[in-house]
Amino acid sequence: MLRLENVTKVYARRGVDIVALRAESLEVERPSYTAIVGPSGSGKTTLLSILGGMLSPTTGRVWLGDQSLYDLPASERARVRRQQIGFVFQTFNLVPYLTAVENVQLPLALAGVPAGEQEIRAVTLLDRVGLGERLHHKPRELSVGQQQRVALARTLANDPSLILADEPTGNLDGESRRLVLDFLDERHRAGCTIVMVTHDAAAAQRAGRRLSLCDGRLPEDAATRGAEAA
């Protein structure tokens, strides 16, 4: 279970404190599929960063299973991300000077997997997303849809149990959008927990649970939660 307990995040801007997020209690069951919607500046990025163990809250605790994420040292949080969390980014965030296969190798390299094994696993994953012929192409030599598929293959590299998706359909055409949403559905069915922030109402409809963020506050949509439970 992923749990937020009295979490707030406050930024100081020009001497003024701005509350970016206030979540008194939020529980995300595992496995589940949760969509978070809200207007720009509502705190979706802050919430996703805190859930991913990348941004410490000003107050409160974030639990991943029985571990309080921010009571761990930075290197331990990095280990948790490597082993349990996968990210899907809106702009794919491929490293521009690495080829497709090297981009997929990255999480494996960070996890200390031997070079030979890294390459075999990366090639297998790229084959699975239909890019077996584009292994040594750099991101700029790939179409937008192909770049998103490389990013998805990279997300799968460490077989994460929690996927955090940041506007995953924002930049995509119809076909690529369908591919990404199908990917998330498939991972959910495979037992993964998905937390997706999105503007896309249709994409949010795929989630079993929808939350809306407004001015950093997180009132839960009880109806959808009930629907998912049903």
Place this chain on the structure above:
Amino acid sequence: MNLHTIVWKEIRQRPSPALGCVLAILLGAAALVAIRHVNLFSQRQVERQLQALGANILVLPKGASIQDYYAADQNGLTLPEERVSQILLAGLPGVEQLSPRLCASAELSGQPLTLVGILPQAEFRAQQTWQTVTLFKKNAACGCKTVAAEPSAADRAPEALVTRRAIEQLGGDEVIAGADVGRRLALQPGKSVKLLGEKFQVLAVLPPTGTVDDGRVFAHLHTVQRLAKTGEVVSAIEVLGCCEDAAGGLVPQLSELLPDGRVVTISQVVETQVGVNRLLAGSSWFVLVVLVLAGGISVASAISSNVRERRREIGTLVALGATPRFIAGLFLVKAAWLGLAGGLGGCVLGVLLAVTVGPRWAGVSVMPLLDLMGLVVAVALAVTLAAAYWPARGAARLDPCSCFQEV
């Protein structure tokens, strides 16, 4: 794939800023290596000269220049030969050996050379007056020999001219050839040569000394005086003090005794070179400061800018599980490579410069000094790592949320 692969691929993707850094470090390191090489070899040459010539004192005509000890007798100016007797008769304590010289231009087999007249040491002992004086002036306190002392077997060999700057025996019709002259004209002991219209027999060919003496031919002083029609004069008188202390004390006494002469020690002769060495040593400190400042600022600026450009990439790597240590390592390893490349390149360029320019600029031959090169590479590495430390630390503490699109 590992940290080094990522660093290498990133450098290849954006080579211009990296090349700028390498160039800044390379130029600083090259200048430092070149100056230090020339400086060290020049210092060694001075030390060698001081060691080889020991407590030598040179008596020259007033107005003679002293840029080079070995060529100091080629000023074209002369002193009366009687100054030699004057020095001996004065009975100055600490005088071990006197060696008057006269230089004259000559030709041998159509090639111009310097014919140097020298006075064999045996002739000092043959002159009763000098012997009497020197017998009373033994330097018992420091145990030094005097001109009256009997020479060893080694001192009797013509080659002693190289080691002792004087020869025991030399006939009026004999010459000794310097190494270069001997090799160039294929001279051998026993061979006859004609100089200034007179026939001589080659007594010996000297071993190489690396000085102007290699290109000279030595004959008896009085023969050279006669053939060059100079009268009884000499170009210089070398006085060998029995020890450093004696030499130091002799200079003022000789100056007082010979008001028309210029009395200098070997230390004074090499003063110009010592001055150049001091200048070079000072310059090398200056270049070191420039290397630290220019190289350091260049690396710090390039790495800072690199961190700014790669904020999103850093955030992505953190999201994928990179530790702060790994992120800092990306920039420190990059800086280390730039420092290493600049340092090594600078060493190669610096040595090439020193080897090429050294002989022309400072009159010294230069060989690569591996310990100096290692030190410069280490300095370059330390400078780049120190310069990259803060930007790398900043990168490791960067807000990883920059990897997310603002939603």
